[in-house]
Amino acid sequence: MQVTLKVYRYNPEKDKKPHYDTFTLEADPTERVLDLMERIKGLQDGTLTFRRSCAHGICGSDAMRINGMNRLACKTLVQDVGKKITVEPILGLPVIKDMIVDMEPFFESYRSVMPYFINNDPPPNGERLQSPEERERFDDTTKCILCAACTTSCPSFWANGKYVGPSAIVNAHRFIFDSRDQAAKERLEILAGQFGVYRCRTIFNCTLACPRDIQITKAIGEVKEAIATGKLD
Amino acid sequence: MPLKRNVSFWEGLKYKGGGPMWAWILHRLSGLGILLFVGLHVLAAFLTAQFGSDAGIAINVVYESWAFQIIVYFSILFHAINGLRVIVLDFWPALLEYEREAIWAEWSVIVPIFGLATYIIITKALGG
Known part of the structure; x- marks a missing residue:
């Protein structure tokens, strides 16, 4: 299936304000949102920045707002959030770059x-x-x-x-x-x-x-x- | 330079917390609604008694209108029942595992009482 990923972007060296970039990619319904972000970073835009470590729901690095709600990108399947996915950093902490906040x-x-x-x-x-x-x-x-x-x-x-x-x-x-x-x-x-x-x-x-x-x-x-x-x- | 804390009123409102979060927002709004009603009531009484002002009567007309009464009635009913839910859950934290069920129970009390009263208010208002 074709999935559209709308991603919050903020680069402190370039941007005065945050903005959103949209990426379109092929994905299986059972893939995780983290897999899509890895693919975007690897194949479409290497500047996309996010934390990840174990990628199996244990380290807690990749908490982000996915379609308006806090979730771990490594535990969220595409089939659970639909074809249009919006990814934003968690709220209430200063954004350092893209999905990375000051913890x-x-x-x-x-x-x-x-x-x-x-x-x-x-x-x-x-x-x-x-x-x-x-x-x-x-x-x-x-x-x-x-x-x-x-x-x-x-x-x-x-x-x-x-x-x-x-x-x-x-x-x-x-x-x-x-x-x-x-x-x-x-x-x-x-x-x-x-x-x-x-x-x-x-x-x-x-x-x-x-x-x-x-x-x-x-x-x-x-x-x-x-x-x-x-x-x- | 990192951005400041990335949260605003609208960003918060857009968060998909679902039923429990909306119950909390509605609790705050209904509290403000009650404050507005009581404020208008006091202001109207003060203006009428102190100055014999027509403004007091004009305010009376607003908050005694049937549309305003429905809003006030909902505010008080929701604020009271939702407040009871929160009090019960705060006193017996073990029940917090049934938070969703508690919200359903709350609406099952609010909807019939509010519906019946609204029906009576509207039929009386339209029927004269």
Whole structure:
């Protein structure tokens, strides 16, 4: 089938404003949008710029707006988005070139919630044991690949870039509800702040955008509940 | 030089968040609608009582018109029911897995109540 790909372009060395280029190419319905972009870069326009690494939905490099919604280009099939495809960078972060955005503000928010294991007890001889139920408690939020699809789909984040965003909250949730971790209180204090969880308006864009199907709004709700009740059940 | 944060009101509005995002936008718009109605109500009462002004009566005519009443009624009904949905989901986060079903349930309450009231308002307005 013949596919038309309308691509957002911005070259800081040439362009004052972004514009769109349109490419026409033959594609199989089961090809991915990333395959089409690779083909355009290889055969039609080598200046087309985008991030990609594993190309299998694990590294989270190629999050972009495809037909108006955040998705991973490597997990989006042509048959799922139709013959006319528009590809744009994710919203709310500064565009460096074409599809590439400056991810630093996103990672700054991520770092602010201490997304690492904290336990000041002396390490045991073996592993730090945990029951299957305790592990299950935060299983969903371990799946995050930091692609930023959720944070950049969030109207609260669009309105104010200081909001830590869904992704940082998901990664805080992963440790807050881990029975082996000891810094839940500190993380909850950070997230109870001015730019923390209460910026969430339960809009649900994040959950719909997540390529890993994480129940993000639910995780944010659980963090809100933990802040309100002081309980981690 | 990278562009500044690439988001504007229209860019955001074009994002395809679907039903849940439109429920949120409508919640904001209906809130503004209620504010407009209450504002007009207070302004009309103030102008009439304080100055005996005809402007107050003119404003009354606008917000008491049946078309305006339908908009106000929708704003209040939607804002209340949607607000209840958000409150329920915020209190019981486990239910957030059923967000889409919650929106369907919300509309299944709004549509018949709004439809019935609109029918009554219009038939009374046209029937005299």
